[in-house]
Amino acid sequence: MRAPSPLLRSLRPNTVALPYRRLPLRPSTTITSPRLLSRSIANYTHPHHASAISVLPTAVDTTSSDFQENARQMEELLDRMASLHGTISQGGPQKAKDKHLARGKMLPRDRVSALIDPGTSFLELSPLAGHEVYGEDVPAGGIITGIGTVEGVNCMIVANDSTVKGGTYYPITVKKHLRAQAIAQENKLPCIYLVDSGGANLPHQADVFPDRDHFGRIFFNQARMSSLGIPQIAVVMGPCTAGGAYVPAMSDETIIVENQGTIFLAGPPLVKAATGEVVSAEDLGGGHLHSTISGVTDYLAVDDAHAIVLARRSISNLNYPQTHLPSTPGSLSNAAAAPTATTIKEPLYDPSELNGIVGTNLRRQIPAHEVIARIVDGSEFAEFKRDYGTTLVTGFARIYGHQVGIVANNGILFSESSLKGAHFIELCAQRGIPLVFLQNISGFMVGADAEKGGIAKNGAKLVTAVACADVPKFTVVFGSSAGAGNYGMCGRAYSPRFLFMWPNAKIGVMGSEQLSAVMEAVGRSADPDLKARIDRESEAVFSSARLWDDGVIPPAQTRQFLGLGLAAAVGGKVDADVRTRFGVFRM
């Protein structure tokens, strides 16, 4: 008999309980008299029919000339980006690398590879940092930061690249280090510092030392994070002089490589100048001294590879939650019920089609649904208020099994779309669902009608909702990011956990043409180079070089980046029961 017991049936929420028990118990061959069926009965909906209503359709014609032209332009841009990133990933000049290797040291990127678990992906942050900022090459800002899995635990890895200007801290290096710490603190990621740095870059000392968010903040962050129970592990693989000495000294556990790592407040030349004492670097602050006499370090390694093995062991002893994909509600304690790679549905449409959908011309409207359909699991999107305020698309979806609320621009923000956005963000905050903002916004609607409709107060509601929503927020700029639209769509100032830009994206108060026009209108003599300069300063590369974002990403990998970001934010250690308190919504 196929009829499940009443108990089992009640445990299956999706099946409609049929009134089996009302029927007399008879052999199944008996023809039931029509009289008994006079009462109507619910039609059974198959689960795959139910989910069909959420599947996004696509209208993309990959054979159209528009699509192909767009794809060609985007791929050209992607090639340029790949080659730029490829150059940067080579690190410092060959001479410096040869010298580094001759000392038996591993190159910083190899150190990271050795540190993370095999078969895992490393979410590198802002590799373009410092690009064309100082008039000299500072590849990746002289520091590699990113999130990697070590012994199953998501960690923030900060690795100095001593082949780049001796690993000294430029202002952008400090900014990148602090950004990495900020991400670690927000997402509760243990920090591993692979220290190999000559300290502050002295010619730039004014921009690295005195201010709040300068060098000293690194140690402030270490102390604060340690106090919050976020482990701090340092591996000293090169010099840590003066202020740099505090990175290992402020860490929970410190590993040092003998005859290679040094920690001291003043190096031998300064000691000689100050007191006349002549002492070698190794005797002054080498691994043996600190591991056996001073106690500054806890583990002594014979080389980089050994030090990394020790660091991995330290992480395995943190008793820290391992990264996992989300569990279905109610089965949190049941690890077996967690979705695995096999149960996660990939999008129905090829994400690489985004190249042809988007192109590089931002004047064209980018269809938000087509973008969402190439990011979320199974291209399934439970759209909220589909037919109201249609220039903002809101709805629920999953990314690698993580439930998210998506807020995507599909045109200019009007009063209705702002109200809809605020409503949706409230829902997500209430339910503790992370928010993903897909940003392509030239601004809120202007004009008499808009002002009459209260666009200012309605836009403010959206901004308030975004600012206060205390759930992990993620922002991807897939087109423009201009004006107050940037605020309403969770720009950098609204502290998204991660902010990524597509290579075609532009960021600025307004477009270069409008900006030039405004300047002329207010009577300033037109600077002939102004428009070109604004154009350049709006580009994603310019933004990323200054760390206005966390990296420029290939459109087709948006799903992966969000997946890794979500894993970092909600996959490991999470504060239980954070409640959002919104500010006053002006009605």
Next chain:
Amino acid sequence: MTLSALLRTTSRLGPTAVRRARRAASTLPANASTTQRSLDSILIANRGEIALRVGRTAAQHGIRVTTLYTDPDSKAQHALSSPFAYNLGSVSAYLDGDRIIEIAKREGCQGIHPGYGFLSENSAFARKCTEAGLVFIGPPWKAIEDMGDKSQSKNIMTAAGVPCVPGYHGENQDADFLEAEADRIKYPVLIKAVKGGGGKGMRIAHSKADFQAQLQSAKSEAMSSFGDDHVLVEKYITTPRHIEVQVFADKHGNCVALGERDCSIQRRHQKILEESPAPHLPDATRKDIWAKARSAALAVGYEGAGTVEFIFDNDSGEFFFMEMNTRLQVEHPVTEMVTGQDLVHWQIKVAEGAPLPLTQDEVEAYMATSGHAIEARIYAENPDQGFIPDSGTLLHVRTPAATEDVRIDAGFVAGDEVSAHYDPMIAKLIVRGATREEAIRKLAAALEEYEIAGPITNIEFLKTICRSSDFISGDVETGYIDKHRAELFPAKTIDPEVLAQVALACLQRDASLASRVQASFEGSGIGFSPGYQAHQVSFADLTPGAKDDSRHEVRIQQTGDSTYNVTVQGVVFEQVVSHDNSNSNIVTSFFPHTRLDTTVIRDGDTIIAFQKGTQYRLTIPPAKWMEKALGMKDVKNSVLAPMPCKVLRVEVAAGDTVEKDQPLVVIESMKMETVIRSPHKGVIAKVVHQKGDQCKSGTPLVEFAEESGGE
């Protein structure tokens, strides 16, 4: 309830019944030719594959089997094969005949099957069995005794008209007399010191002109080496073959020859390949050798299974009696394959007093149509180090599928321990083909499917023999392996694909160890930057015949989920899609040019890989930092035990200066002595193990001082 089961029950129930059974047994020899008594319950006084083999036949015929085991064998397959299993205790207790008889009687067994080895050719044991009222499933003790005595057996054979190796073993040492004897024997002849050994005092005279000079030379060497210049003269056979005849006799005076076996492929004077029929044997000779074997058996009043061994002179076509083995042989399945008979069942029938199931004509008729069979013995041993035995846990065993023509008699399964205490034979692989060529082809194919990881085995070596052209053409002789040394021990190379597969297996298994849930892009480089999953994996080659310290570097860049770029030995494989099956240990990878399924077994630093029918052994060299970080000793300066062993003698002391190849230590393993010689000139720093110590494989025996002068 069957009648035999009833009988079994009663015999265990009352002492009266037992006594009655005993009385019946003890009266058996007296009227053996007339009494038939069925055996319902037997004890197998052996271990390993032969115990299982006998048990199989017994079970087929409803005979209860009692097995024995020793402490190290308590979990061996033969011990587990029966619910009636009794512990004998110490390692050597399989030889404790009195205990075994006592157990057999206590458990109500009617017969004892001795298998081969151990007590199988112990006439005193056979006699005690009979006297205790138990049926010894083998020949009468008197036949064992007669055949066990070399000179006695030769006399009996000569009397029965069976040719023995001509020679003079007498006291007369007169040079002219000996020359006359040599003339009679016919040249070439072997002159051997009576007390000789190890080739000393041994000369070959190829002609009459040669004889006196060689005799003098042998005598003087014998005198200086052993202080005794007595020699014997024997026919020297230049290309000898080992051909033996399986005979069977019953209590009724019948005797049949179940064909012959050629067992010429030997190492350390032990057989590794046996086949039937013997290749290139003229039909007349074949019939003659069978007839002589039957005469031999009848001459000693033989009963049951026996093997008459002959030395066959390939040059002259003559054959001479060597000895008779009064037991079932290891290689009996070869005969079973070509005769279609179950020889263990024959043994039981004969022991029960039944006549032989077939006549000589019936046997020959069957053999005429059954083709050719070959057996390969699979040993835990290292052919590249003089076939020294190995031992250890069988980490992985995969066997070819057994069919009517492919038979595997194994004593072990995966997870079992091949103990250093006993014979290191793991299994026997027997195949049958319509012709000899087909049988060899099938054997080679089956060997390629035979995978064993753990102890080193001779499977690779057996494959090499199967490819050896002289073996294929049937030109076998007992010196085959020595004569074909260059061909059989070639320098081997390792394909880049093998290294790639092994490295992929290592990475994937380590990746899955990091208990994480995979998303579909895991391991891929994401973003515009090149990925961070580029690793170099190093292996050193342990494959026999590979150059020493040949190190291989494999570079792997993971580019996506299960997708890798692999660079090895200058070859680049791009976008290799690879999956590791953790249950079967098989890595399946789709290379741009081919698909490969490779079994990769890791055991600490040792990796054993099977790919396309070939086994590879690799080791993971320690990381650079390990030596210093772990305070590891540099084993380059030590001489290591090549196998689990006992130190018999230490020939050097600390501080001694030794030359290259000077003996350092003499060890014993598997009842064989091995001399460990100095690998180079140097000064001994320390003798780690002393006389009598038990050592594991790989433990240092002797350490050299830091600077060894021989470098």
